[in-house]
Amino acid sequence: MNQVDTKTRILDAAERLFAENGIAATSLRAITAAAGANLAAVNYHFQSKEALIHACYSRRLGPANQERLEMLDVCQARAGDGAPALDEIMDAFVAPVLLGFMGTPFTALMGRMYAEPGDFARRVVGVHIGEIARRFSAALRRALPGLTEEDLFWRMHFSVGALAHTLAGGKLLEILSQGRCTMGDVQAIRKRMVAFLCAGLRAQASENL
Amino acid sequence: MNQVDTKTRILDAAERLFAENGIAATSLRAITAAAGANLAAVNYHFQSKEALIHACYSRRLGPANQERLEMLDVCQARAGDGAPALDEIMDAFVAPVLLGFMGTPFTALMGRMYAEPGDFARRVVGVHIGEIARRFSAALRRALPGLTEEDLFWRMHFSVGALAHTLAGGKLLEILSQGRCTMGDVQAIRKRMVAFLCAGLRAQASENL
DNA sequence: GTCTATAGTACGATAGAC
DNA sequence: GTCTATCGTACTATAGAC
Numbered sequence: 001m002n003q004v005d006t007k008t009r010i011l012d013a014a015e016r017l018f019a020e021n022g023i024a025a026t027s028l029r030a031i032t033a034a035a036g037a038n039l040a041a042v043n044y045h046f047q048s049k050e051a052l053i054h055a056c057y058s059r060r061l062g063p064a065n066q067e068r069l070e071m072l073d074v075c076q077a078r079a080g081d082g083a084p085a086l087d088e089i090m091d092a093f094v095a096p097v098l099l100g101f102m103g104t105p106f107t108a109l110m111g112r113m114y115a116e117p118g119d120f121a122r123r124v125v126g127v128h129i130g131e132i133a134r135r136f137s138a139a140l141r142r143a144l145p146g147l148t149e150e151d152l153f154w155r156m157h158f159s160v161g162a163l164a165h166t167l168a169g170g171k172l173l174e175i176l177s178q179g180r181c182t183m184g185d186v187q188a189i190r191k192r193m194v195a196f197l198c199a200g201l202r203a204q205a206s207e208n209l
Numbered sequence: 210m211n212q213v214d215t216k217t218r219i220l221d222a223a224e225r226l227f228a229e230n231g232i233a234a235t236s237l238r239a240i241t242a243a244a245g246a247n248l249a250a251v252n253y254h255f256q257s258k259e260a261l262i263h264a265c266y267s268r269r270l271g272p273a274n275q276e277r278l279e280m281l282d283v284c285q286a287r288a289g290d291g292a293p294a295l296d297e298i299m300d301a302f303v304a305p306v307l308l309g310f311m312g313t314p315f316t317a318l319m320g321r322m323y324a325e326p327g328d329f330a331r332r333v334v335g336v337h338i339g340e341i342a343r344r345f346s347a348a349l350r351r352a353l354p355g356l357t358e359e360d361l362f363w364r365m366h367f368s369v370g371a372l373a374h375t376l377a378g379g380k381l382l383e384i385l386s387q388g389r390c391t392m393g394d395v396q397a398i399r400k401r402m403v404a405f406l407c408a409g410l411r412a413q414a415s416e417n418l
Numbered sequence: 419g420t421c422t423a424t425a426g427t428a429c430g431a432t433a434g435a436c
Numbered sequence: 437g438t439c440t441a442t443c444g445t446a447c448t449a450t451a452g453a454c
Contacts, residue, residue: 006419022326024233027447038421045419108326115321115377117231125381125438133385151401153386158371158405161378165370168324172334176342177362191280192363200371203408205401236429247439252431254437297443 007045009035015056019108023053023116050120057113060106061128067096070136083142086198093136094163094193101167102186113169114160144201151205159197166193216254224265228317232262232325259329265275266322269315270337276305281344292351295407302345303372305401310376311395320377323369353410360414368406375402 004012013035017026028049032039046052071092076082101107113125134155140152147155166173170183183189213221222244226235237258241248255261262374278303284293317352322334342365349361375382379392392398 071291112324114381115324153390154401157382161371161374162367174364195412196367199412200409201407203404
């Protein structure tokens with residue numbers, strides 16, 4: 001009974017190969033071969049390659065985003081009438097993703113999500129990120145009352161970039177730092193990232209330059 | 210004499226199509242059709258698809274990285290024995306790319322550069338980013354003497370992420386902010402980004418959480 | 419639910435005429 | 437330097453037996 005479903009094996013193989021070689025460069029043949037399944041099984045369990053891609057994202061992003069919202073709920077409840085501390089909000093944003101995905105193939109897939117070309121990717125992002133964006137931008141607006149709405153959106157955008165790049169590009173950092181930085185200690189990355197993002201979000205608007 | 214070289218037309222078309230649809234999803238046939246050239250011309254002027262991709266990156270990244278280094282030279286010369294101000298260093302890092310590429314198809318290509326799967330992409334990054342990384346990390350180390358080397362690399366990594374994501378993902382920001390933020394005013398983006406990154410780089414190392 | 423077989427199309431690369 | 441023609445291969449998707 002520890003034998004896994006064909007459907008799940010296909011999802012697992014697709015996730016890994018999409019992450020390693022990119023979505024467009026991964027054929028259904030490579031996926032079914034890696035999954036020990038038949039080529040036709042992909043069109044039986046899913047309808048098309050595009051539906052399989054969507055299923056890969058949904059399987060992981062659903063739970064992670066759920067956890068983000070729950071962590072935000074918790075710190076908002078604890079803050080009562082006041083706004084939660086900025087680093088609690090940002091930790092709720094980054095921790096479920098970092099702790100949940102770092103070290104798994106899905107990191108690369110999630111890191112590339114926003115940069116993936118084509119309209120399909122934008123649909124995936126729209127479906128999975130809509131409520132997250134609403135809830136967190138509302139929380140941040142309360143925590144950073146001095147910021148204009150425009151500044152806030154830009155700084156959230158930069159923050160998402162730092163997170164996505166860390167998920168997608170770990171190997172690059174290891175190369176550039178000549179091995180001094182690794183993805184090994186996820187809790188340390190979490191702290192570093194929250195510290196960096198909170199400071200960036202709190203920056204004075206610079207009028208010089 | 211305003212007629213453009215076939216080789217250049219192929220490069221232009223490849224750049225645009227790679228940016229719009231992704232590298233793997235863009236066929237040489239689509240490129241030569243858009244360039245008004247023959248399919249065989251790509252293998253005559255370049256040797257292969259991979260060499261064409263490399264040429265696309267080199268054509269733009271060479272001059273932009275040159276300008277980054279020149280801006281860094283200028284502010285280091287002006288600072289004399291002292292270290293240049295942090296925002297001058299970071300401006301030298303982001304301005305040539307933002308001002309040079311924003312609004313051109315190459316933005317998307319550059320934004321995706323670090324996330325592109327496969328070993329080939331890592332080679333492109335290695336070739337074009339090596340000296341940039343060395344020079345800027347040395348400058349930042351002098352400007353931020355309180356930071357451990359490890360912290361510095363991580364924060365540079367987050368900074369590259371914010372920049373890359375801004376280059377690659379402008380449309381996402383416009384959607385999430387419901388049109389309130391656009392890529393229109395590049396000088397404003399430059400100021401915002403430098404302010405955000407400098408504050409993040411200067412953050413206190415957080416030991417709580 | 420899983421297989422074989424195949425239809426129909428597209429790909430990168432090259433040979434060889436001009 | 438540019439063309440046509442084509443080789444060999446790979447792709448997604450589906451039809452139909454088991």
